[in-house]
Amino acid sequence: MDSTGQALIAGLAPYNVSLGPQRPDGGRVLMLMDDAGELLIQRVLNTQQLTQPELLADVLDGVRRDLLVAGGCTAPEVLASLRHSDRVKPYAA
Template identity: 40%
Template sequence: MENISLLLTEALTPYQASLGPSGANGERVVTLRNAAGAIVIERTLCVAQLRDKRQLTDVVDGFHRDLLISEGRIEPCVLAAMRHATQVQVFTSFQAFN
């Protein structure tokens, strides 16, 4: 699991990622700290999310999104609009094939 912590830190630079101890069901708390050492994001993840490459990629993407929001570089409503536009586009593409 220490490799996971190093991978997360590398993927989320300049933030420092750390894994907390295993919980009763194997879940782990991942904490991201800024350069000053302040906690920016803390999230509980299940073991599967940390062991599977696809799920770990999704975790990193989620952290990137949350960091953009916490830094004020993107608004949550912008994300919602982007998701909605993608869903509508996929739906209309699907209808075109039927």
């Protein structure tokens, strides 16, 4: 397995991580499954996310956040701060 796959497996250790074959556009499909083999998260990662460590770290953070939200483990104040974050600017008419 390549270093990207190893980084994903290490970063998402409690889950079964599968990184699909390279797509025609250079991206790959990341799939996270539980112990029963049920699909929890599926993402298409582009070439930049697979080759740039800072973008791969963002992917890991996003997947972890989505797992927390899906599992209901995120406190309401955390969700509120994410909604009001500077990352997403509101649309101004």
